[in-house]
Amino acid sequence: MNDQQNNVSPDNDDIGEETRLRLYRSQLEIRQLENRAHDMFLENLVKGTSHLAVGQEAIAAAFGVAMDSEDYTFCTYRGHAHTLARGASMTGVLGELMGRQCGLLGGKGGSMHLTDVEHGVMGSYAIIGAHLPIAMGAAWSAQYRGTSQVTVCFFGDGTTTIGAFHEALNMAAVWKLPIVFVCENNLYMEYTPIGEVVPVEHPAADRASAYGLESIIVDGNDADAVYRIAQKAIKLARDGGGPSLIEAKTYRHYGHSRADPGTYRPPEEVEAWLARDPIPSYRARLAEFGIGEEVIEAMETEVDAAVDEATETAKASPIPSVDIIDKDVWADGGCAWRN
Amino acid sequence: MNDQQNNVSPDNDDIGEETRLRLYRSQLEIRQLENRAHDMFLENLVKGTSHLAVGQEAIAAAFGVAMDSEDYTFCTYRGHAHTLARGASMTGVLGELMGRQCGLLGGKGGSMHLTDVEHGVMGSYAIIGAHLPIAMGAAWSAQYRGTSQVTVCFFGDGTTTIGAFHEALNMAAVWKLPIVFVCENNLYMEYTPIGEVVPVEHPAADRASAYGLESIIVDGNDADAVYRIAQKAIKLARDGGGPSLIEAKTYRHYGHSRADPGTYRPPEEVEAWLARDPIPSYRARLAEFGIGEEVIEAMETEVDAAVDEATETAKASPIPSVDIIDKDVWADGGCAWRN
Amino acid sequence: MAKLTYREAVAAGIAQEMRRDENVVLIGEDVAAAGGVFKATVGLLDEFGPKRVRDTPIAEQAILGAAMGAAMTGMRPIAEIMFSDFLAVCWDIVANQIAKTRYMTNGQFEIPLVIRTANGGGSRFGAQHSQSVENWAMAIPGLKVVAPSTPADVKGLLAAAVRDPDPVIFFEHKALYATKGEVPDGEYVDELGKAKVLRQGSDVTIVALALMVPRALKAAELLESEHGISATVVDVRSLVPLDTQTIFAEVEKTGRLYTVEENPRLCGWGAEISSLVAEELFYDLDGPIVRITTPHIPLPAADNLEDATIPSVEKIVQTIRETAG
Amino acid sequence: MAKLTYREAVAAGIAQEMRRDENVVLIGEDVAAAGGVFKATVGLLDEFGPKRVRDTPIAEQAILGAAMGAAMTGMRPIAEIMFSDFLAVCWDIVANQIAKTRYMTNGQFEIPLVIRTANGGGSRFGAQHSQSVENWAMAIPGLKVVAPSTPADVKGLLAAAVRDPDPVIFFEHKALYATKGEVPDGEYVDELGKAKVLRQGSDVTIVALALMVPRALKAAELLESEHGISATVVDVRSLVPLDTQTIFAEVEKTGRLYTVEENPRLCGWGAEISSLVAEELFYDLDGPIVRITTPHIPLPAADNLEDATIPSVEKIVQTIRETAG
Numbered sequence A, B: 001m002n003d004q005q006n007n008v009s010p011d012n013d014d015i016g017e018e019t020r021l022r023l024y025r026s027q028l029e030i031r032q033l034e035n036r037a038h039d040m041f042l043e044n045l046v047k048g049t050s051h052l053a054v055g056q057e058a059i060a061a062a063f064g065v066a067m068d069s070e071d072y073t074f075c076t077y078r079g080h081a082h083t084l085a086r087g088a089s090m091t092g093v094l095g096e097l098m099g100r101q102c103g104l105l106g107g108k109g110g111s112m113h114l115t116d117v118e119h120g121v122m123g124s125y126a127i128i129g130a131h132l133p134i135a136m137g138a139a140w141s142a143q144y145r146g147t148s149q150v151t152v153c154f155f156g157d158g159t160t161t162i163g164a165f166h167e168a169l170n171m172a173a174v175w176k177l178p179i180v181f182v183c184e185n186n187l188y189m190e191y192t193p194i195g196e197v198v199p200v201e202h203p204a205a206d207r208a209s210a211y212g213l214e215s216i217i218v219d220g221n222d223a224d225a226v227y228r229i230a231q232k233a234i235k236l237a238r239d240g241g242g243p244s245l246i247e248a249k250t251y252r253h254y255g256h257s258r259a260d261p262g263t264y265r266p267p268e269e270v271e272a273w274l275a276r277d278p279i280p281s282y283r284a285r286l287a288e289f290g291i292g293e294e295v296i297e298a299m300e301t302e303v304d305a306a307v308d309e310a311t312e313t314a315k316a317s318p319i320p321s322v323d324i325i326d327k328d329v330w331a332d333g334g335c336a337w338r339n
Numbered sequence C, D: 001m002a003k004l005t006y007r008e009a010v011a012a013g014i015a016q017e018m019r020r021d022e023n024v025v026l027i028g029e030d031v032a033a034a035g036g037v038f039k040a041t042v043g044l045l046d047e048f049g050p051k052r053v054r055d056t057p058i059a060e061q062a063i064l065g066a067a068m069g070a071a072m073t074g075m076r077p078i079a080e081i082m083f084s085d086f087l088a089v090c091w092d093i094v095a096n097q098i099a100k101t102r103y104m105t106n107g108q109f110e111i112p113l114v115i116r117t118a119n120g121g122g123s124r125f126g127a128q129h130s131q132s133v134e135n136w137a138m139a140i141p142g143l144k145v146v147a148p149s150t151p152a153d154v155k156g157l158l159a160a161a162v163r164d165p166d167p168v169i170f171f172e173h174k175a176l177y178a179t180k181g182e183v184p185d186g187e188y189v190d191e192l193g194k195a196k197v198l199r200q201g202s203d204v205t206i207v208a209l210a211l212m213v214p215r216a217l218k219a220a221e222l223l224e225s226e227h228g229i230s231a232t233v234v235d236v237r238s239l240v241p242l243d244t245q246t247i248f249a250e251v252e253k254t255g256r257l258y259t260v261e262e263n264p265r266l267c268g269w270g271a272e273i274s275s276l277v278a279e280e281l282f283y284d285l286d287g288p289i290v291r292i293t294t295p296h297i298p299l300p301a302a303d304n305l306e307d308a309t310i311p312s313v314e315k316i317v318q319t320i321r322e323t324a325g
């Protein structure tokens, strides 16, 4: 077990101002964009379903900052955060949620499948567990091709009970693949508390030893702590040391999905976690480390403006042409299954 | 970890003569019948494929003796042993291997699907992993219906890497089901050594903690040791204490299946394990515990005769009538999918 | 008769059967405390308690394995697979185990279980949460396959499925959950394997299923009122057993068959019905058999794309108008 | 031309492509050291080493996930699923992930991979190791589906599948592994999506696939010599893309279509072809379209039962004789 602490003072800063500002900015961008997406549901501008990561931003942000641009991200339907954290455009994300031409997938995929290959976002997968073996395959490919690329694969606590989780972890460990599996334990699968469906306390960490891996738990609401762990695991993978499995404790502020008000959660629990909101606390830490209020405020203003602009651009984008329906089933660009 | 020893002397016998004789007889029956099946392959009387458990008899025998007649067994394509150990008829087993009317399944299922509901043999399953969740379901049913039935589910070392293993263990543990999972670790999946595909030393036992279970390893070539562990795990299950996962170390004398001469195994390894053949050593133990040679020989003669008789009966049995092809797709006895 | 929504009819059907037989139980992800993600099982936990209405881990193989093992040993489980797309993660248990075990064991087991699942598109959920996969199930020997289009059929066919001694895959349509209809009060059990003639016409026979049924009905009205084409509409309701008698009788009368399928084109259930008619009713046909299907592509997510992909009333009208001449 | 067995042609096709392109790799259970349980990959480990020819754990989702992730990132993996029945345990990766990801991402990925698998009956392995499931694959938009009947086609189509930029499910037939045939020497690449007319007749057109092809050919000989019926035989070879041009041209000539399928009846590929012909060639037909299939039941194991279940030469002859009049 490896419970991460922050024994670092402003005089002894292993992270540094520039990185800290990136970590804060990334968290902010995610938070603001997710809240905007939420508002747009209410206006019925976002269709289908949508799964927000508000409350969980520190994890995506920390990995986003710790990863190299060539590295691969695989995430879930709750993947707006991980997608943004790699540098995908806000307009592309919002546009996809709204089913517009400017969407990352041109409107074809929807909120659960955000993908941006140029930024190493190798897809958001909507069927629980499926992306763990696929991410493992990308890691195998990097190993085979002899690149130094690392794959990071995000998933939830509820995902630790499905077969694909087990298959992927086992094969990644046997083949010593350059991959980091990140379990974001937000205490719930959809509406059911994770403790009711898993016989161990830590759904991921208590299983690491089953794959010959170290048990790693980190405070997922502390971007610095996650960043440190991320750096370590990514370095291990890059150096040929094989996979890691990290369990990051966190909490989602909204319900599971658009349709869910989250009323099944005890109010005390919600309150306690709201008090541990990763963003205000990180803001306080910036101040602690001597970063001026004006710098922080300027960044906040910038991020707000960027989200506003992305919103307007996405709103102004036309809906997709129905012509694309017949496109890209096959690599030849079409959909013909017969001559 | 719970490595079982035999610290029992003839004066201090926890098992007793009657049970020991049952254990020996069951092992013998399996051995003789499996060898007969092997001979009949060579004569082309057994069709399709077939997976012999020669060398692994102690495990099936010990559980067979430890179980109550109402209990449930679920096993694999390598399931002749477990089927016989619950009392299924030799003729029924051999007949099925030969595709005869007298077969346990009337010739419809073949060697990989032996089933005998009357004796609690709830089926042999030929797709790796599938029967673990199904066995778990039978255990849930016993719990739900409030019976005291225990389910025992056998599988191999290679089965510990597939998703269904993980799903079944997790749910059995969360629901505290009356089930005993028995991994027969014979060191190989088909032709590939288990060590090449699993990142831990003990493919089952090293994963028990992932389900909140005790790690249990037993010498699978020692029927007494397996019997003791079986009794304990069955009692735990019957008393509402939930599941166990047992790893029994053993070795198959033949290749994986009919088509496999097993040449990929180092000769020293084969020799070492042949020297640990469970049957001669158990015979020696009987003598140690004062059971007379004449008693043993009489039993051996009886078993030989029973196998001979079953062989002749099965050979004399007609092949199935093709009329049964259309029978029993549905509970109404027929196969109509339209009116 | 009470007016119920399609989703209320699900709960009503389950409750009816659970009251009758204590061996009927319900398991699935979030089916108990949350009442299901589609709210189709609301109230069941309260009435029947956590022993009979159970939340499970996310482990579809375990869910269906549990159901199968229980069904083999005297219970009558109803298992929910939240979205029918997820049948793919437990397809081995469905297609290789549940479907085949009775036959392989020469009839030693009955496996009376129901797998309920939310099928179909129209919710802008994208390609992994919107599929119509009733044809996957139809292709597997040993499974019965039902897909109701109205609240009354939901209740009656679900009850029949629970009482049936064979495994039944019960496809509920996501886009119909909010629809309302009269449902017989009191104990109500329908019969599996019976199609329903919903409208009688003289020119063409339209055979449809689930969400395609209301669309076919609407199309038939428009065909009549605007194009002078008189259409019979048959709701297939049950793909296995298949009521070929009813379907054939209607095709014989009109001499023209149209199938309206939500599943993508290749190997859909319409192909099977078409091939049956082309073999057994060839000489009664007055013209080509036409299949109206979702094209053979994954389903796109954006509203306008999804709407242009799944067969619409307009598409049905247009196709029939252009070919029924 | 060398005479190779069907199984040797598999290894020859893989070796040819691995020599050409170092991004081609092979993974699967027991494919490396053991050369495959059907001995179809013998020699590849020796030639290409353990980095390119890899044994895996028993974890089909991991195998196909590995292949998909690798294909998305520049490799061209060939993954073996030992028996096609086991596609059910990884059906999600096949049907929901591999098939749909290119489309869902608006073409951001190519997924050039091949899934080889041993399909079909005749080996007395029973219902979980003998299925013909090519229709499962055909039903999934986004998959190409190939099933060769001769060693030459194995080599040429396997090479074409490896070079194809889309995912291809390559069904090898267990009962054909031991058959022999001429295979072109040197680099040999065939084309996906082309059916082959193996025999030209004037009375009926028989469309067949894989093991059913030699049976259809034999049946055609008997029909000619013993019953005076002259049959065309088309080997479909590729279900997706489907060569409707070739099939239609032959049906037009004879006016009668018979499909011979090993998959169980409901929603088989023959239904799709039948429905296409009933829609587009209706007026060219001189009589019913007849499907000859394995009945809609799980496959029994005993020799005589299995033989009486899968379409045989006699069954084909008899059906055509009784209906082609």
Ligand SMILES: Cc1ncc(C[n+]2csc(CCOP(=O)(O)OP(=O)(O)O)c2C)c(N)n1
Pocket: A078, A126, A127, A128, A129, A155, A156, A157, A158, A159, A160, A186, A188, A189, A190, A256, C029, C058, C060, C082, C086, C089
């Ligand atoms: C195979 C499968 N089963 C069920 C679902 C429905 N589902 C979507 S999200 C979810 C809960 C996932 O919980 P967790 O892994 O903890 O992730 P979180 O949503 O908390 O981020 C479920 C059950 C699914 N998408 N795929």
Ligand SMILES: Cc1ncc(C[n+]2csc(CCOP(=O)(O)OP(=O)(O)O)c2C)c(N)n1
Pocket: B078, B126, B127, B128, B129, B155, B156, B157, B158, B159, B160, B186, B188, B189, B190, B256, D029, D058, D060, D082, D086, D089
């Ligand atoms: C899902 C699946 N994958 C592969 C196979 C082929 N197969 C049959 S037995 C076997 C090896 C199983 O090894 P293990 O679990 O150790 O059992 P053992 O044969 O040693 O008793 C394999 C890979 C299968 N039957 N099912």
Ligand SMILES: [Mg+2]
Pocket: A156, A157, A158, A184, A185, A186, A187, A188, A189, A190
């Ligand atoms: Mg969660």
Ligand SMILES: [Mg+2]
Pocket: B156, B157, B158, B184, B185, B186, B187, B188, B189, B190
């Ligand atoms: Mg083994």
